[in-house]
Amino acid sequence: MEVKARAPGKIILAGEHAVVHGSTAVAAAVDLYTYVTLRFPLQSAENNDRLTLQLKDISLEFSWSLARIKEAIPYDSTTLCRSTPTSCSQETLKSIAVLVEEQNLPKEKIWLSSGISTFLWLYTRIIGFNPATVVINSELPYGSGLGSSAALCVALTAALLASSLSDKTRGNGWSSLDETNLELLNKWAFEGEKIIHGKPSGIDNTVSAYGNMIKFCSGEITRLQSNMPLRMLITNTRVGRNTKALVSGVSQRAARHPDVMNSVFNAVDSISKELAAIIQSKDDTSVTEKEESIKELMEMNQGLLQSMGVSHSSIEAVIQTTVKHKLVSKLTGAGGGGCILTLLPTGTVVDKVVKELESSGFQCFTASIGGNGAQISY
Ligand SMILES: Nc1ncnc2c1ncn2[C@@H]1O[C@H](COP(=O)(O)OP(=O)(O)OP(=O)(O)O)[C@@H](O)[C@H]1O
Ligand SMILES: C[C@@](O)(CCO)CC(=O)[O-]
Numbered sequence: 001m002e003v004k005a006r007a008p009g010k011i012i013l014a015g016e017h018a019v020v021h022g023s024t025a026v027a028a029a030v031d032l033y034t035y036v037t038l039r040f041p042l043q044s045a046e047n048n049d050r051l052t053l054q055l056k057d058i059s060l061e062f063s064w065s066l067a068r069i070k071e072a073i074p075y076d077s078t079t080l081c082r083s084t085p086t087s088c089s090q091e092t093l094k095s096i097a098v099l100v101e102e103q104n105l106p107k108e109k110i111w112l113s114s115g116i117s118t119f120l121w122l123y124t125r126i127i128g129f130n131p132a133t134v135v136i137n138s139e140l141p142y143g144s145g146l147g148s149s150a151a152l153c154v155a156l157t158a159a160l161l162a163s164s165l166s167d168k169t170r171g172n173g174w175s176s177l178d179e180t181n182l183e184l185l186n187k188w189a190f191e192g193e194k195i196i197h198g199k200p201s202g203i204d205n206t207v208s209a210y211g212n213m214i215k216f217c218s219g220e221i222t223r224l225q226s227n228m229p230l231r232m233l234i235t236n237t238r239v240g241r242n243t244k245a246l247v248s249g250v251s252q253r254a255a256r257h258p259d260v261m262n263s264v265f266n267a268v269d270s271i272s273k274e275l276a277a278i279i280q281s282k283d284d285t286s287v288t289e290k291e292e293s294i295k296e297l298m299e300m301n302q303g304l305l306q307s308m309g310v311s312h313s314s315i316e317a318v319i320q321t322t323v324k325h326k327l328v329s330k331l332t333g334a335g336g337g338g339c340i341l342t343l344l345p346t347g348t349v350v351d352k353v354v355k356e357l358e359s360s361g362f363q364c365f366t367a368s369i370g371g372n373g374a375q376i377s378y
């Protein structure tokens with residue numbers, strides 16, 4: 001039997017980091033996906049005692065015998081709990097880390113460890129100790145602010161949950177999950193994100209699961225309906241970074257300067273709320289005026305992100321280049337490198353700015369904003 005799932009990456013228009021501390025944030029899905037294919041072998045097949053993970057886009061394969069997985073991961077009454085998402089305990093995470101270490105990841109790919117641990121955790125909790133080959137292929141740059149970790153958790157969970165649904169209509173292309181399964185999927189994906197991010201807000205997995213554009217605050221989701229064109233240039237600095245470390249750095253700064261950082265988080269909250277209101281507004285304010293307001297909000301959000309300590313010289317370089325072309329930019333996701341968003345007001349010709357950014361070694365692309373969330377296919 002074969003089951004497929006896909007989940008999109010995301011951009012955060014306003015509110016990253018502050019959202020971890022209870023502020024509002026606004027995020028949208030982008031049309032770059034992580035794909036997961038689950039293949040279950042026949043009883044008689046040769047490899048029916050192994051779990052194999054293939055990461056297609058980076059040509060890596062990992063494989064464990066089920067006996068070894070059973071031996072390493074402590075089995076208790078909560079081991080198989082498809083319908084009740086639970087957190088991975090530190091003890092289980094340590095056991096899983098041993099299984100990952102045994103695969104001798106190349107040194108330069110060690111950053112994949114948390115993703116592989118998350119894979120083993122979600123797989124064994126939702127499917128149990130069953131043989132399969134899991135093929136993952138991602139269009140998203142890893143660790144760059146476009147939600148590669150959330151897309152992995154959402155696509156993998158979608159495939160795992162879909163494999164046990166009774167209604168499997170084959171050959172109908174991509175379809176969405178119903179609300180109940182979507183909610184279950186989002187809870188599991190959040191548990192997976194915890195392994196990769198440490199202390200996620202849940203915004204990345206939520207927007208990847210539900211798609212479109214959302215306003216998110218302390219787990220509360222408001223789906224947004226945009227009433228204006230919204231075009232963004234995405235620039236990848238190609239500077240690698242790790243969301244877990246950046247989130248932890250902001251928390252440490254907040255612990256050192258609680259009053260200051262609370263004011264920063266409150267200011268970000270207001271920015272996100274104002275941004276959401278502009279995007280949704282149906283009044284007769286012109287698109288140009290709305291774009292001017294969004295520009296200002298993005299500029300202020302970037303300033304506050306800088307004060308949280310998550311900007312980077314490469315981000316500042318992109319911002320300076322886009323300013324020369326009268327365009328406004330902010331980092332998106334965790335910062336520290338990664339990707340930057342540049343608002344492209346109606347009528348903007350991007351060729352010159354893209355040429356200049358690319359000549360500095362950055363990678364530019366435009367992605368369509370606000371599309372599908374998680375989908376499955378049989
Ligand atoms: N397709 C994948 N296969 C295996 N691991 C993955 C995959 N995609 C992401 N990961 C894991 O997620 C990590 C990157 O997650 P991280 O949260 O740091 O960045 P991001 O999700 O791309 O950006 P952000 O969280 O800022 O949106 C990788 O180091 C890897 O461990
Ligand atoms: C930095 C952060 O706010 C967004 C990462 O895309 C972390 C989170 O919300 O979990």
Ligand SMILES: [Mg+2]
Nearest residue numbers: 147149150243
């Ligand atoms: Mg992430």
